Amino acid sequence: VIPWIAGASVTPFGRQPGRTALDWQVAAASAALTDAGLRAPDLDAVLCGYTTTAGHLMPADLLAERLGARPGIAYGTSAGGATGLAMVAAAARLVRAEEARAVLVAAGEDRASGQSTDTSTRTLAQVGHPTYEVPLGGTVPAYYALLASAYLARHGLAPADLAPLAVQMRAHAADTPGAHRTAPIDVAAVIASPPIAEPLRLLDCCPVSDGSAAIVVTAARHARGIAITGIGEGHRHQHLTDADLVDLGARRSAHAALDRAGRSTDDVDIAGIYDSFTVTLAMLLEEIGFAAPGRAGADAAAGRFARAGALPLNTHGGLLSYGHCGVAGGLAHLVEVVTQLRGEAGPRQVPVPPRTGFVHGEGGVLSAHVSAVLEAV
Amino acid sequence: VTAEWTSSPPRLWLDECRGCARRWALPRVACPHCGLPDPRRLPAEGTGTVAALTVVHRAPRGGHHPPTPFALVLVDLDEGVRVMGRATGVSVVGERVAVGFPEGVPCFAPIP
Numbered sequence: 001v002i003p004w005i006a007g008a009s010v011t012p013f014g015r016q017p018g019r020t021a022l023d024w025q026v027a028a029a030s031a032a033l034t035d036a037g038l039r040a041p042d043l044d045a046v047l048c049g050y051t052t053t054a055g056h057l058m059p060a061d062l063l064a065e066r067l068g069a070r071p072g073i074a075y076g077t078s079a080g081g082a083t084g085l086a087m088v089a090a091a092a093r094l095v096r097a098e099e100a101r102a103v104l105v106a107a108g109e110d111r112a113s114g115q116s117t118d119t120s121t122r123t124l125a126q127v128g129h130p131t132y133e134v135p136l137g138g139t140v141p142a143y144y145a146l147l148a149s150a151y152l153a154r155h156g157l158a159p160a161d162l163a164p165l166a167v168q169m170r171a172h173a174a175d176t177p178g179a180h181r182t183a184p185i186d187v188a189a190v191i192a193s194p195p196i197a198e199p200l201r202l203l204d205c206c207p208v209s210d211g212s213a214a215i216v217v218t219a220a221r222h223a224r225g226i227a228i229t230g231i232g233e234g235h236r237h238q239h240l241t242d243a244d245l246v247d248l249g250a251r252r253s254a255h256a257a258l259d260r261a262g263r264s265t266d267d268v269d270i271a272g273i274y275d276s277f278t279v280t281l282a283m284l285l286e287e288i289g290f291a292a293p294g295r296a297g298a299d300a301a302a303g304r305f306a307r308a309g310a311l312p313l314n315t316h317g318g319l320l321s322y323g324h325c326g327v328a329g330g331l332a333h334l335v336e337v338v339t340q341l342r343g344e345a346g347p348r349q350v351p352v353p354p355r356t357g358f359v360h361g362e363g364g365v366l367s368a369h370v371s372a373v374l375e376a377v
Numbered sequence: 378v379t380a381e382w383t384s385s386p387p388r389l390w391l392d393e394c395r396g397c398a399r400r401w402a403l404p405r406v407a408c409p410h411c412g413l414p415d416p417r418r419l420p421a422e423g424t425g426t427v428a429a430l431t432v433v434h435r436a437p438r439g440g441h442h443p444p445t446p447f448a449l450v451l452v453d454l455d456e457g458v459r460v461m462g463r464a465t466g467v468s469v470v471g472e473r474v475a476v477g478f479p480e481g482v483p484c485f486a487p488i489p
Contacts, residue, residue, distance in 0.1 A: 023475075032472075116439075117437070118437040118439060120439040120460070121436075122437045122440050125437070125440065129403060132402070132460070132461065133461050134441065135482055136441075136442075136449060136462065136463055136482055136483075137436060137440060137441050137442025137443060137447065137449070138433070138449055138461070139433065139435070139437065139440070141433075142431050142433045142436075142437070142449055145433070146430070146432075146451050146461075147429065149431055150428055150429040150451070150470065169440065186480070192433070192476065194435075195432070195434045195446075196434060196436070197431045197433045197434065197436045199433040200431075210439075239403060240451070241402055241403055241451070241459055241460060241461050242401065242402070242403050242459075337437060349455050
């Protein structure tokens with residue numbers, strides 16, 4: 001049984017007060033169901049991502065009830081930024097195992113307007129070790145800044161060498177309705193932006209947004225369906241202190257997915273890769289093998305990740321510019337790749353019709369990795 | 378897990394597998410390589426080499442942190458494990474450092 005993505009939806013991201021986490025989830029889930037031509041009672045599994053603003057104990061049951069679904073399987077999932085793709089992987093396994101024929105994967109929250117920036121930063125910093133890291137005062141940007149420092153030192157690079165990744169994401173967002181950040185930027189603007197945790201500056205970091213995303217995975221082939229042909233995961237550490245910086249789990253995850261699909265990185269026509277910070281994107285591209293070591297920023301500057309480039313990447317603008325509302329932020333990459341594989345991206349459609357897509361999510365401090373290969377069949 | 382920094386005298390500790398002798402810093406109940414449980418807890422000298430360095434400019438109100446800006450480092454201890462700490466006076470990856478505990482948490486400074 002091949003799992004098909006029959007429906008996919010993402011809302012605008014940004015600071016958009018007035019909706020609760022559940023309201024956001026319902027918005028994307030309803031749109032994804034409509035896209036799939038299904039109604040809530042058709043669902044036999046509902047998977048929902050955790051939220052930082054609501055913190056409900058059983059988000060999938062909560063969402064199912066509100067939608068009008070009475071599934072046989074429902075549970076929440078927590079794997080940090082990898083949660084969205086972890087739920088997609090779980091949905092694909094449920095369908096392949098013939099445990100479910102229609103699975104809703106949903107996520108969304110009022111991460112920007114439902115809490116203060118201080119609360120959000122403190123909550124996220126708890127991915128650090130409670131005894132040996134958090135008491136030192138680190139934040140998620142500080143942990144990634146440590147990664148960036150090691151990355152730049154290893155490759156003999158300067159902070160400006162990561163900036164082209166932020167510039168490319170912003171250029172993509174400028175053409176995407178609903179993107180959080182759309183004003184054009186250049187490398188000089190990234191370098192002139194305020195330091196957050198050196199070597200990372202404000203424009204090396206994603207914004208915090210409100211929004212949601214959802215997909216429907218089915219056993220039945222849908223007319224506009226996209227096949228999930230491979231999934232993979234890697235979980236090598238939780239805390240930065242324990243991370244092996246040359247074997248983070250990204251390569252293992254990506255190649256498990258590609259091998260299962262019978263594909264290689266060379267076959268990938270379009271990619272959606274987690275980009276919470278510029279360094280995140282650089283390290284993932286390089287460990288997976290989409291860029292040579294130390295070259296991701298230079299590749300971005302050369303246009304390799306543009307829509308007309310060799311590897312169109314995060315063509316919606318990514319977390320760095322479409323925005324980041326938690327679990328839905330990582331699902332937005334998948335929704336974009338599905339939209340491009342369907343040929344439905346309108347003015348931002350990549351010029352060469354893509355057939356094979358690759359998506360990768362990451363949670364924690366490059367701790368949890370989930371990859372999927374998607375194909376227009 | 379006891380924070381050994383807060384014991385007296387405070388110092389850094391590491392784990393060593395009783396079977397394959399591999400080492401790591403964060404406590405775990407079994408060796409991730411050979412699976413043998415009950416690793417040995419050993420004290421570290423507290424000297425090492427800076428593997429990563431950040432200067433933090435934005436930190437949330439209500440968190441555990443010194444006034445901004447402050448520095449954090451990852452240090453590869455001479456015993457072969459990596460730890461995180463605060464830092465003062467450290468300017469570059471690769472610098473040799475030693476740990477102290479002026480505020481009750483590890484803080485690395487260059488070895489003169």
